[in-house]
Amino acid sequence: MSEPVLSVRGLVKRFGGLTAVRNVDLDVAAGEVVALLGDNGAGKSTLIKCVSGVHRAEEGEIFFAGKKTAFGKPIDARTAGIETIYQDLALANNLDVPSNIFLGREVKHRYLGGLIKTLDNKTMLRESRGSLATLDIQFPTLTQPIESLSGGQRQAVAIARAVYWKAQLMIMDEPTNNLGVPEQQKVLELIRKLRDQGTPVILITHTMPDVFAVADRVVVMHRGRKVTEKRTADTSTEELVQYMVGARDDYRAAASVAGAA
């Protein structure tokens, strides 16, 4: 494995008396899809929110692209190249595709030495088209509000936005939720394409088929702890389910030591 893009060491996140993430290590290398698997409340979303700057961890270190980081705000993480695609996609459904891809980072014409700035919709449309093309995504029209698009298409817009802004790590939260079967396939295909282009992906999911369809490695969490980490090729659905429900735990000994300390 090459130098990891993301490296999380001993991360702990507490909410009052509740410890949502306990002492978790996680490595993600370039060109790798890592599935983060776990039941509801296992701590996978909290872990990811610490990485993407939504939460601040109480303990532990996060290294991104070789540098130690502590993002105070989500926008800091995004600027650094960590793009998180949440279930609600964070798209403005009343705006068209280019407006969404360039939201907050619009391309502008400048007049009178920058005194008057207008939107350069032409450039944004062209760039959006290009970005979608690199992912083999085709829409009949890009200039309609995206509320007329299907769930999978909107997912594609969110991914294209991340790709356009040169995301160095893509975190996707349940990307195939609420999608029809053909759309799920299309989204999984996009994830493979991202990996092939060298962008590592962390896939948060509790959908087992997705894990085996795209992930190279799988990390299972249970009650805030990492209970196993396996190559997808070396494991099976049955085994992963046992980890998910807490019947198996590779790190129990280590955890009890940490708990005693």
Place this chain on the structure above:
Amino acid sequence: MATTDTLTATATAALSPSRRLLLTVSRLWAWLFLLLMILFFVIMVPWLSQGVSFLTVRNSQNILVAIVPVLLLGLGQTFVIISAGIDLSVGWVMSLASVLSALAIRNSFNAGTPLWLAVILGFLAAVAGAGAVGAINGTIIAKLKVPAFIVTLGSSFIVRGLALLWSENTTVVGLPDGIRDYGNDSLFYWIHGEGGGFYFLEPPADLPTQLRRQLDLILPWPVVIALVVVAIAMFLLNRTQFGRHTYAIGGNMQAALRAGIPVDRHIIKLYALSAITAGIGGFLSTLRYTGGSAVIGDPLLLSSIAAVIIGGVSLFGGAGTIIGTVIGALIIAVLTTGLVMLNVPAFWQFIVVGAVVIVAVLIDQSRDLIIGRYKGGAE
């Protein structure tokens, strides 16, 4: 089939032709309604009131002058409502601006300032006073997370009190006479028929009284200023990042935040903008009536919101246009004027405007239904 939604078909592109026609009509209904209404009055007014016709130059200019205050309040409100907010303070802010500009003009003129400079000072007082109220509204809404409805309701009472206090009981009088020219002159003048003509900026001084009586004002100054504000508003909303972010905040606040848009600062600007357009309205009314009035704006608030809604701005945020608001204001003004000319008791205008507002929202909702039904049918 569980779903026929695929990555290559969009919902609207696949609508049947009749549905698409229905959709177009529902989008353009405000234009159609305005045209039909004008047509109705053009036919009915001469029929019911002998010798009077609806579509005269004078009447059209009167309608335009009448909509200026409602339109100015509505323009700022359009931005605010697109961002999923509401500004209930603009009526009284307009009153406050009228009082402030009247005080500034009177006091500076009495202190020896030339009239033109006093007028400029009056404009600045109106805009600064109104803008300050708007910025405070926006700050409380954005930073302290108090609902816009509450903040602007509260501030409208405060502003009302200030306007009445500073005007020392409703009106500021004693403004220089020359002010009237600023408020009531127009860009062009026209005299229809023999001996008449078309004049720029001012009519000939030596007009016989008989012709002077036929003088029509084309584009009175308040209308010109309102048109400039309309043009600026269209530019801001359609062409700039400011407009794009306004739509984004109204469409999905979370998305706007995650995209790194400075949402708080934007909201403060929106309420300042809304108050400033109201302030311009107050300034114009001071010129027009040669006096500041602390009660001029209040009755216009709800009309302006009605204009915005008739114009198709969604109260849920994220959708709306400037031209829609202009049409909405026109519909209200044409309706009011037309009914008066039909000798219908003036109070009927309220009943009709109210009905139009509700119908407007129903049509907007039916649009979703037209598309929505298709989506449902695909399953």
